[in-house]
Amino acid sequence: MNRPFSFWNNSLNETPAELQHGDKKVSAVIGWGGLQILDDNINLLELCHEYCKAVEGFSCGQCIPCRVGSRVLTDLVGRIIKGTDGKNSLHILREIAETMSLTSMCELGRSSPRVILYLIEHHEEKLKQQKKTGVQQSGAYAYHSLKTAPCIQACPIHLDIPKYIEEIRLGNFEGSLATIKERLPLPGVVGRVCVRPCEFHCRRGLVDEPLQIKHLKRFVADHGRLHPASDSVAAPKKKSSERKKTKIAIIGSGPAGLTAAHFLAGKGYLVTIFEMLPEPGGMAAVGIPDYRLPRTILRDEIAGIENRGVTIVYGKALGATFTLDDLISEGFRAVFIGMGCHCHKNMGIAGEDKGYYGYVPGVYFLRNINLGLLDEVPKGRKIVVVGGGNVAIDCVRIALRIGFEEAHLVYRRTRKEMPADAVEVADAEAEGVQFHFLTAPKKILGKDKKVKGIECLKIELGETDASGRCRPVEVAGSEFTVDADVVVAAIGQEGDFACFCNLPGVEVTEKGAIVINENFMTTREAVFSGGDCVTGPDVLIRACAHGRLSAMKIDHYLTQGEVPVFDEQKDERFLAKLKVYDPHETIAIPGGLKRMPIRHEPPLERCRDFREVDHGYTNGEAVTEANRCLRCYRVVLYACRKEPAS
Amino acid sequence: MTTLTIDGQTLVAGPGQTVLETARAAGIAIPTLCYHHALGPYGTCRLCIVEAGGPSLSHTITTSCNLMPADGLIVETATPRIQALRKTILELMLSGTKKTPELRCRAGAAGITNSNNTGTHTSARTGRISAGTSTDPCILCGLCIRVCRDTIKANALSFSVSGTGRHKVAEMVAMTKERCIGCGTCAAVCPVGAIHLEDRGALRRIVLYGKTANKLPLVRCDLCSRPFTTEQFILSVLSRVDHTLRAGIGHICPDCGRGRFATALTGQFPPADRQEIQ
Numbered sequence: 001m002n003r004p005f006s007f008w009n010n011s012l013n014e015t016p017a018e019l020q021h022g023d024k025k026v027s028a029v030i031g032w033g034g035l036q037i038l039d040d041n042i043n044l045l046e047l048c049h050e051y052c053k054a055v056e057g058f059s060c061g062q063c064i065p066c067r068v069g070s071r072v073l074t075d076l077v078g079r080i081i082k083g084t085d086g087k088n089s090l091h092i093l094r095e096i097a098e099t100m101s102l103t104s105m106c107e108l109g110r111s112s113p114r115v116i117l118y119l120i121e122h123h124e125e126k127l128k129q130q131k132k133t134g135v136q137q138s139g140a141y142a143y144h145s146l147k148t149a150p151c152i153q154a155c156p157i158h159l160d161i162p163k164y165i166e167e168i169r170l171g172n173f174e175g176s177l178a179t180i181k182e183r184l185p186l187p188g189v190v191g192r193v194c195v196r197p198c199e200f201h202c203r204r205g206l207v208d209e210p211l212q213i214k215h216l217k218r219f220v221a222d223h224g225r226l227h228p229a230s231d232s233v234a235a236p237k238k239k240s241s242e243r244k245k246t247k248i249a250i251i252g253s254g255p256a257g258l259t260a261a262h263f264l265a266g267k268g269y270l271v272t273i274f275e276m277l278p279e280p281g282g283m284a285a286v287g288i289p290d291y292r293l294p295r296t297i298l299r300d301e302i303a304g305i306e307n308r309g310v311t312i313v314y315g316k317a318l319g320a321t322f323t324l325d326d327l328i329s330e331g332f333r334a335v336f337i338g339m340g341c342h343c344h345k346n347m348g349i350a351g352e353d354k355g356y357y358g359y360v361p362g363v364y365f366l367r368n369i370n371l372g373l374l375d376e377v378p379k380g381r382k383i384v385v386v387g388g389g390n391v392a393i394d395c396v397r398i399a400l401r402i403g404f405e406e407a408h409l410v411y412r413r414t415r416k417e418m419p420a421d422a423v424e425v426a427d428a429e430a431e432g433v434q435f436h437f438l439t440a441p442k443k444i445l446g447k448d449k450k451v452k453g454i455e456c457l458k459i460e461l462g463e464t465d466a467s468g469r470c471r472p473v474e475v476a477g478s479e480f481t482v483d484a485d486v487v488v489a490a491i492g493q494e495g496d497f498a499c500f501c502n503l504p505g506v507e508v509t510e511k512g513a514i515v516i517n518e519n520f521m522t523t524r525e526a527v528f529s530g531g532d533c534v535t536g537p538d539v540l541i542r543a544c545a546h547g548r549l550s551a552m553k554i555d556h557y558l559t560q561g562e563v564p565v566f567d568e569q570k571d572e573r574f575l576a577k578l579k580v581y582d583p584h585e586t587i588a589i590p591g592g593l594k595r596m597p598i599r600h601e602p603p604l605e606r607c608r609d610f611r612e613v614d615h616g617y618t619n620g621e622a623v624t625e626a627n628r629c630l631r632c633y634r635v636v637l638y639a640c641r642k643e644p645a646s
Numbered sequence: 647m648t649t650l651t652i653d654g655q656t657l658v659a660g661p662g663q664t665v666l667e668t669a670r671a672a673g674i675a676i677p678t679l680c681y682h683h684a685l686g687p688y689g690t691c692r693l694c695i696v697e698a699g700g701p702s703l704s705h706t707i708t709t710s711c712n713l714m715p716a717d718g719l720i721v722e723t724a725t726p727r728i729q730a731l732r733k734t735i736l737e738l739m740l741s742g743t744k745k746t747p748e749l750r751c752r753a754g755a756a757g758i759t760n761s762n763n764t765g766t767h768t769s770a771r772t773g774r775i776s777a778g779t780s781t782d783p784c785i786l787c788g789l790c791i792r793v794c795r796d797t798i799k800a801n802a803l804s805f806s807v808s809g810t811g812r813h814k815v816a817e818m819v820a821m822t823k824e825r826c827i828g829c830g831t832c833a834a835v836c837p838v839g840a841i842h843l844e845d846r847g848a849l850r851r852i853v854l855y856g857k858t859a860n861k862l863p864l865v866r867c868d869l870c871s872r873p874f875t876t877e878q879f880i881l882s883v884l885s886r887v888d889h890t891l892r893a894g895i896g897h898i899c900p901d902c903g904r905g906r907f908a909t910a911l912t913g914q915f916p917p918a919d920r921q922e923i924q
Contacts, residue, residue, distance in 0.1 A: 072741065
């Protein structure tokens with residue numbers, strides 16, 4: 001009846017690729033981006049009707065064109081199907097859809113009816129023909145609707161960002177925090193240190209500047225801290241006593257472990273976290289300096305998790321002081337390993353293995369300072385940090401704060417290619433860090449078992465390599481020497497961390513990462529894992545996402561005895577194929593509204609102590625910033641053929 | 647100072663003035679429901695849409711209440727396209743609510759002549775009224791909620807959602823009785839008359855959607871012993887007054903207050919003022 005075709009994100013394709021949702025074949029997709037017909041038996045009018053129903057259900061109800069318009073559309077398409085419509089019903093349908101699309105307040109109402117306009121414009125004959133022949137409610141297809149947004153899709157933990165921003169706009173800060181805490185127990189931490197993939201997929205960025213999503217999150221977290229009585233999600237839900245007797249062990253109190261503990265305790269399990277260090281928080285505590293993430297914020301949020309009935313045991317390292325078998329014999333029914341990746345990569349240059357005083361890997365440099373072990377930190381006047389990532393930036397900035405007079409950063413590409421957050425690079429520059437771009441280390445120079453300096457080479461950028469960055473090429477004979485008392489290598493954390501992985505029955509890759517399946521289970525029964533120890537060094541929010549999903553998987557495993565792939569995982573992969581964010585989209589809305597600036601401590605004062613650099617928003621600033629949100633919710637509906645009833 | 651063109655007139659926008667305010671100051675009428683000059687723009691009724699274009703903005707349809715003027719901006723407030731869209735929005739509005747005189751007046755201005763006198767609106771285009779909130783005139787513009795929260799600071803009104811509407815933000819307006827101070831500002835700002843006050847004897851009722859949402863006893867005037875306002879309202883006003891002024895303030899109704907204090911002020915103003923006015 002219909003030839004397969006796809007019109008999606010403004011491109012027409014006569015031979016569309018197949019789509020899968022989980023292991024089910026998708027027959028048709030209709031949504032914000034257009035329409036994909038992959039099965040020739042699908043009925044367009046029935047598809048439209050189901051889609052309009054979904055849009056009506058998702059409409060938030062604030063503005064007239066979307067609230068009433070979506071209802072009228074559903075009603076009208078329903079009447080067309082029944083044959084009780086008037087004469088020029090398609091014309092009316094078009095008028096309503098056009099009004100809704102042009103005048104709705106947010107992107108949900110603007111984007112959703114566009115596909116109906118497209119259908120009427122390009123497939124009017126087909127619609128009329130289907131109308132004439134009548135629509136048999138075939139019942140052969142099952143329809144499922146999803147709501148997403150570019151920012152939600154970009155966020156590893158899929159926070160409902162437009163919703164919590166809307167709640168800030170409406171002045172409901174408690175509700176906003178509750179929305180975040182549904183998925184993320186560490187809003188204050190993530191609101192300060194997240195690398196914010198959402199902001200890079202913010203459609204407002206295509207008009208003027210993306211929203212300050214991270215700072216808005218921080219604002220509601222701080223607001224919740226100052227008004228603790230309003231914290232409505234603190235009390236864990238009461239669950240069956242069966243679960244209360246079940247003990248679960250979590251290895252590592254980092255973001256992944258804490259998030260898993262939060263959700264497991266919420267379901268009523270007895271959770272014990274085993275932490276190697278004397279301080280909870282994992283990399284969030286020992287990898288991130290206090291001027292970015294004050295320790296009180298982290299400790300308070302961890303205390304909130306402990307209040308849900310989680311016990312943290314310190315000084316216990318898996319593989320060193322106890323084994324997985326010990327845990328099982330102590331009666332733990334499931335184990336989550338979230339021990340992170342605290343290792344470093346060697347630079348592979350001369351002098352590195354000489355054991356000079358003053359040469360230290362970045363991760364250990366940060367960890368010792370963050371744990372207050374200043375005796376372990378090499379002293380001096382001038383420090384050179386090698387690397388261009390966030391750890392390197394943290395090292396140079398923290399060096400100024402513990403008394404180094406000069407801090408230098410050596411990076412082999414240019415500023416543009418630095419993987420570090422551009423905001424932090426600018427902050428470091430303001431604090432007086434000196435950058436040496438297109439420079440590579442060649443040799444660490446030492447004298448009397450102490451670092452004396454570092455020999456460097458000039459670099460030219462060559463062809464683009466597989467990672468999309470230019471390959472650095474050494475310039476022969478351009479060696480020069482930089483004097484230094486301390487040299488820090490912060491070129492990455494990958495490398496062998498099997499050193500403390502004494503995990504019988506758990507498969508570990510050559511690089512030392514723990515192998516898991518898509519249900520977060522390792523090769524050993526009842527042992528789950530997530531976070532950096534699976535992915536290698538990655539961002540904090542992804543560890544939290546792993547922790548949350550693992551907790552749900554563990555609950556499923558303990559109550560049902562098996563672990564399925566969740567619908568939300570299938571949805572995520574399905575939506576990723578539909579490209580929720582289109583960077584080439586033109587958005588015709590009035591622009592020119594700059595993002596609300598962040599107030600900082602003055603650079604020359606702050607760079608000598610550990611005070612927090614960024615100030616939070618005031619209520620007024622947060623509401624003003626929240627007002628910039630376009631609420632780019634997108635509705636999509638897909639149809640799958642129903643399996644014949646057996 | 648920003649210079650822009652609205653309907654062919656070159657206008658200068660004052661500091662902080664939106665396009666809507668600039669147009670109105672120049673006598674160009676743009677219909678609105680959810681805009682209130684005391685509360686600023688909000689943008690839910692969508693009636694104030696205009697066509698705008700210019701250097702900073704590709705030609706587009708947008709609401710004028712929250713559009714800030716930019717140099718060279720060209721705004722058309724009543725093109726046939728805009729009028730057609732406004733008409734459809736009003737029809738949608740009418741099909742979702744009970745027709746009140748306020749809405750009927752705007753509908754008439756937009757050329758919607760379907761006038762059955764049942765108080766409900768049916769049309770071939772937008773269909774019947776469906777169940778739920780649609781038997782009341784509320785258009786969910788949020789003015790009452792904003793004035794209660796931002797100006798009165800009582801925060802007694804909020805949008806509410808019935809049942810499992812996880813995605814819904816607004817289905818109807820609900821009142822938290824304990825917070826209501828009975829001031830009646832919500833009734834004063836409502837553009838469609840969905841909220842009103844009824845004073846009977848020494849009792850004030852706040853009627854929302856035709857149902858009594860709250861009952862509050864009225865305080866009697868110290869002088870004429872006529873009930874005039876609620877205890878909660880007086881407390882709310884006093885809480886905003888400097889504590890040195892609070893002492894000695896009695897419960898005096900506006901009429902008596904005017905009578906009493908105006909007498910006391912007689913002769914306070916020098917007659918020179920009066921001459922200048924003349």
